[in-house]
Amino acid sequence: MHTVTVDHILPREKRPVFIIGAGGIVNTAHLPAYRIAGFDVQGIYDITPGRAQDTAHRFSIPHVFETLQAMITHAPANAVFDVAVPGSQTIPVLEQLPEGAAVLLQKPMGENLSEAKKIHRLVKEKNMLAAINFQLRYAPYILAVKKLLREDLLGELNDIEVNVNVYTPWDMWDFLAASPRVEILYHSIHYIDLVRNMLGNPQAVYARTTGHPFMKNMASVRSNIIMNYGEMVRANILTNHCHRYGLPKQQSYIKFEGSRGAVMINFGALINYPRGAADSFEYILLSPEAEPEWKTLPIEGSWFPHAFIGSMAELMLAAEGSIAAPDNSADDCIYTMACVEAAYQSSNNGGTPLADFIENP
Numbered sequence: 001m002h003t004v005t006v007d008h009i010l011p012r013e014k015r016p017v018f019i020i021g022a023g024g025i026v027n028t029a030h031l032p033a034y035r036i037a038g039f040d041v042q043g044i045y046d047i048t049p050g051r052a053q054d055t056a057h058r059f060s061i062p063h064v065f066e067t068l069q070a071m072i073t074h075a076p077a078n079a080v081f082d083v084a085v086p087g088s089q090t091i092p093v094l095e096q097l098p099e100g101a102a103v104l105l106q107k108p109m110g111e112n113l114s115e116a117k118k119i120h121r122l123v124k125e126k127n128m129l130a131a132i133n134f135q136l137r138y139a140p141y142i143l144a145v146k147k148l149l150r151e152d153l154l155g156e157l158n159d160i161e162v163n164v165n166v167y168t169p170w171d172m173w174d175f176l177a178a179s180p181r182v183e184i185l186y187h188s189i190h191y192i193d194l195v196r197n198m199l200g201n202p203q204a205v206y207a208r209t210t211g212h213p214f215m216k217n218m219a220s221v222r223s224n225i226i227m228n229y230g231e232m233v234r235a236n237i238l239t240n241h242c243h244r245y246g247l248p249k250q251q252s253y254i255k256f257e258g259s260r261g262a263v264m265i266n267f268g269a270l271i272n273y274p275r276g277a278a279d280s281f282e283y284i285l286l287s288p289e290a291e292p293e294w295k296t297l298p299i300e301g302s303w304f305p306h307a308f309i310g311s312m313a314e315l316m317l318a319a320e321g322s323i324a325a326p327d328n329s330a331d332d333c334i335y336t337m338a339c340v341e342a343a344y345q346s347s348n349n350g351g352t353p354l355a356d357f358i359e360n361p
């Protein structure tokens with residue numbers, strides 16, 4: 001069976017990319033994606049000696065810098081800076097980058113809404129063209145859903161459901177054990193951003209995020225999030241990263257339902273982590289003439305790394321003037337951070353107490 005390629009819209013101009021941070025995500029996602037897209041990576045810098053050198057060697061990057069300042073001095077006016085450092089380093093790096101620069105910042109946009117606002121203020125003050133790397137929006141299977149919607153085959157979207165039941169070894173990331181926020185801030189944030197990208201901003205967010213006895217040293221690792229879009233549209237995110245019971249019942253899907261069709265994406269990135277499994281894309285279109293039937297669309301590429309083409313392409317398209325602003329602009333993504341903040345606040349509020357209805361329940 002032939003696979004279907006869902007093309008990203010790519011910039012016309014070749015703009016040199018300068019990367020800050022040569023860690024896991026740059027090596028496994030940014031650079032493999034840029035290689036596929038043909039983006040011109042010109043330089044890399046990492047604060048840890050040797051890392052930038054190793055990465056440059058692996059991906060044939062011509063310039064390795066000893067300091068951020070040296071990179072800034074070298075970079076031409078049309079450079080794009082790709083910042084992929086731990087969240088706590090984003091603001092100090094941004095402060096040093098030049099006025100008016102084009103900058104892609106790794107998600108999350110700071111560790112809470114107050115940091116997100118600080119980042120937002122900073123990029124405005126420095127007149128930067130800033131985008132955030134919330135890239136699930138550009139995963140090939142999501143681009144395929146957007147195409148079906150554009151062609152008006154699914155009708156009006158009225159339901160999005162994300163359901164994740166996997167085992168995620170969060171202890172692979174040291175910093176997470178110390179983080180006051182884990183699941184929503186570092187994981188479900190992708191689904192929240194996706195829902196916003198498809199449906200716009202919700203009116204409100206309800207949530208409950210919970211810890212797990214298997215992961216007692218960590219903040220909450222399971223979440224139920226309801227994004228409130230009023231009476232006729234439903235958006236639910238349900239995640240459990242503690243399903244330590246083998247592979248047979250592990251699952252992770254995103255389901256979209258419209259007035260005339262539906263799509264079910266089983267995405268494999270989280271199954272048997274970090275090995276992963278294949279994705280599948282199934283869809284059904286209602287027809288007055290025939291009994292509707294689920295069909296499979298084999299799609300080329302996946303979330304990692306292909307989606308990373310889209311978040312960088314948006315920034316480059318805006319930098320060359322082909323679009324007014326990146327779809328993933330800091331102006332837009334601050335609302336994803338507001339949803340995350342609302343989710344944690346809702347969870348802390350704990351719902352409507354039973355005692356409001358029955359004494360001594």
Ligand SMILES: NC(=O)c1ccc[n+]([C@@H]2O[C@H](COP(=O)([O-])OP(=O)(O)OC[C@H]3O[C@@H](n4cnc5c(N)ncnc54)[C@H](O)[C@@H]3O)[C@@H](O)[C@H]2O)c1
Nearest residue numbers: 021022023024025026046047048084085086087089106107
């Ligand atoms: N979009 C996604 O899906 C996704 C996935 C994983 C990680 N991330 C985010 O990407 C960022 C990096 O994650 P990672 O997994 O690559 O982490 P990592 O620890 O593997 O790499 C971070 C790198 O940044 C370097 N660094 C730290 N401070 C620096 C500074 N001031 N200047 C230059 N380099 C500096 C470190 O030496 C390290 O090499 C984090 O913000 C993380 O939340 C996003």
